[in-house]
Amino acid sequence: MAHDDDLRFAHVLADDADAQTLGRFRAADLKVDTKADHTPVSDADRATEEAIRRTLSRARPRDGIVGEEFGNEGYGARRWVIDPIDGTKNYVRGVPVWATLIGLMVEDEVVAGVVSAPALNRRWWAAKGTGAWTGRSLSSASRCRVSDVDKLGNASLSYSDLAEWEEHGRLDEFLDLTRACWRTRAYGDFWSYMLLADGAVDIAAEPELELYDMAALVPIVQEAGGRFTGLDGVPGPHSGDALATNGPLHDEVLARLQVH
Structure with a gap:
């Protein structure tokens, strides 16, 4: 399918992010600041986004980046949209419900996405036209389907x-x-x-x-x-x-x- 390679690459980005985030989760020396919008940001948030940006700059130098911690970089039809730790308040309090979010947009449409929650030992992913999947890896996955509740x-x-x-x-x-x-x-x-x-x-x-x-x-x-x-x-x-x-x-x- 059109975005299979992009989805596989997003999993590589997520693997690197998991190593960063898990390595600092519940760390005694985790540094936490307060941003202008009064939300917390940790050194893990910043280090994880920096690591993703470094890999993107090497492997996808023509693609733009939109990130929570460091803003927009580059131009063009393709943009990677990154939230290094979604659920930072949970992360800094030791609650294991947080994830790295990695999306790929072409023009204004999101064509692929990976959500990696390593403390839950779960990951979800999808690319346009290929279905949604969850599991611990590409080789160990099951199909995601919404409910049929209608009331x-x-x-x-x-x-x-x-x-x-x-x-x-x-x-x-x-x-x-x-x-x-x-x-x-x-x-x-x-x-x-x-x-x-x-x-x-x-x-x-x-x-x-x-x-x-x-x-x-x-x-x-x-x-x-x-x-x-x-x-x-x-x-x-x-x-x-x-x-x-x-x-x-x-x-x-x-x-x-x-x-x-």
Whole structure:
């Protein structure tokens, strides 16, 4: 398929990232700073992104890079979108739910993505047209498929933070949605979307995200049979927020989250 080589290369990047992140996880001398947006950043975040950028500069010198810690680099149709540690708050507190996100965009479409969560001993990946997969490696994988739940009363919803919904003026709408669902849990960050791709969760939504938070997630959700849009209904990771569902529930959830 068109992006098989890119996907294999993304796994190489993820292998290198895993060595960096696991090596510093729960380290007694882990250095943690606070960024301008009041979120934490560790020396592991920075070192991991630097390592990925070095490999990209050697192996894919014509490709651009979008990274959480060091911004944009290069131009052109192809861009690698990197979040070195998604779930830094978990990482710095010793909670094992965090991952490196690696997405490849061609023009404005994400064509491949890898989510690597080494402390969970799990990885998820997808390329356009090849399905979504999970396992410990390319040679040890099983297919991801979303659920077939088609009623909100039977649906499981995952989110990250109630305060963000309040800050964005959608708390009432979001709480009404939670009341309509069978179950709600704040699994948070990448984990919500990977559980969706696994069929364990039916809805995942967040009201404030960056491109690097979402790019790698999009092809995995879509290739597992789900839908990924902004809260405006526009497909893909460009809206600054996210709604991912198994498909049958999407339009109803989207309508419920609109501000009245």
